Amino acid sequence: MKSIFTAEELAGTWVGRVWNPVEQGPSVVTIRAGRVVDITSPTAPLVRDICEMEDPAGFVRTAEGVDLGSIEEIAANRPGDRRVVHFLAPSDLQPVKACGVTFARSMVERVIEEQAAGDPARAEAIRRRVQAVIGESLRNIRPGSPEAARLKEALVAEGMWSQYLEVGIGPDAEVFSKAQALSAVGWGAEVGIHPMSQWNNPEPEVVLAVNSRARIVGATLGNDVNLRDVEGRSALLLSKAKDNNASCAIGPMIRLFDGDFTLDDVRVAELDMTVTGEDGFVLNGRSSMHEISRDPEDLVAQTIGAHHQYPDGFMLFLGTLFAPTEDRGAPGQGFTHKPGDVVEIAAPGLGRLVNTVRLCTDCPPWTFGVRALMTNLAARRLL
Incomplete structure (x- = not known):
């Protein structure tokens, strides 16, 4: 299995989440020397709390923690199996927003x-x-x-x-709600296609972590699954085409901005994507952030401000250059997903995100919401 991070990327400042079977709930984690370290504390029981700090990277680098295992060990565990440690989407209370038509x-x-x-x-x-x-x-x-x-x-x-x-x-960017807080899936999980769709594709994107003060504190990778036929029928179906069970994947972890990684690195990020089907079909794609039509700071400003506040911050998909036209079946039919497709998205500096495509009705149901999270954290005396 390919590594989630390169040796160079491991030197970055990372924050994310795993399912902790001992606590029967999520833990906030970072990476140190190739090990996944639990840094959950009353000071920062949530990733949201770290993003709100004046120096998120500084806190993560110095926080005390407990070793949960190597990256490889945890990556090998099946997402959704609550008996083992496994990666979750790196955001928690932040709603997931997305920008469309930015390339x-x-x-x-x-x-x-x-x-x-x-x-x-x-x-x-x-x-x-x-x-x-x-x-x-x-x-x-x-x-x-x-x-x-x-x-x-x-x-x-x-x-x-x-x-x-x-x-x-035009002057106004498209910004829509992609997923509710806690509903995004993480590294290795199944990502969902609504069964009403017969024409769809992955969308490899950079995702920004933005706090309540509109400050961009880090970035990660995401797959904003696109139902081309549903949205194409009517723009009024956008919410149904974009928000369903397992509608997007985010991960593997948020790389926090510090002296070695900044928004300027995001502006020139090169994303590579491979889709490998059970039928032997392989599709390669690419998205280059230097071709984006709107600067990330402009997209953030159009999302948060006097017109709209986000007290827990938000995650923001920046859009994609990728739009596949290669035929998978009959000539002229273009590309569409099939259940079992494995989607791999990678970018230097941001690691590698891998997910398997299923119908959203076949993906594990989303059951651990905000009430469950608060109850769990309270029982652990973290609130």
């Missing part, structure tokens, strides 16, 4: 989904028509700029305006 190339695919009304058989012909009209003109357009406004006028005249282009090159 020009994937924005074109969203337009195609809309024009095809969710029918993959129509997508290829529409793709040729859309690209003939739009071409490469979107790549250097700054959202909300006068140039973007002129392009909008030209597209309206061509009958090609779209709600996706509105948020892609």
Whole structure:
């Protein structure tokens, strides 16, 4: 099995969560010398609490802890088995938000989904028509700029305006709720596709950890699963297409910003993704953060401010460049997931996130919510 972190990445400052069978609840952990160390305490019973500190990385580096085992040992344990230590999503009370249509190339695919009304058989012909009209003109357009406004006028005249282009090159970013607090799955877990969808794909993304004061304190990887046919049928189905059981994976852990890793590293992150199917199909993809149309700080500012507060902070998916068009089956049908697909997302500095795709109705149900967490922490005298 490949390592979750490279030797260089292990030198970073990491915070995350595991299921602790002794406590029958989650523990806050960090990585030290390749070992997973429990640093849960009354001072910081939650990852949320660490993110709210003035110096999260400094606290994590010096916190006393208990060795729970090696990364490899814990990674080998089955997620969801409450008898063993296993990785959870690294966030807890933070709601999971996501930004859509933040890359020009994937924005074109969203337009195609809309024009095809969710029918993959129509997508290829529409793709040729859309690209003939739009071409490469979107790549250097700054959202909300006068140039973007002129392009909008030209597209309206061509009958090609779209709600996706509105948020892609207009002044306002698309920010939506991806998952409730505690509902995201972590490293090695099953990630869910709603059974209503027949055309869907993974979305490899960088996910920011943002505290209640709008300060970005770290980053991790995420898979914002996309149901192309459901969202393509109607934008009003977005919430159903984005939020279901095991709707997204986050992990393996949050790398906290410090002197060796900052937001500038996120801005140039290169994400590689591989999908390996039980049928032998392999899909390789890539997302380059340097091609994002909106800066991460702008996306955070459009999410939190005088208009919306998050007292426990939030996790923010930044969007993806990846939009697969490679045929998996019949010509012109494009790519879609099949149950059993293994999705691996990796980026230098952020580690490696691996999940297996299932129907969300076949994934383990989400049962450990906020009340269960509070009850568990109170019983452990951590609150």
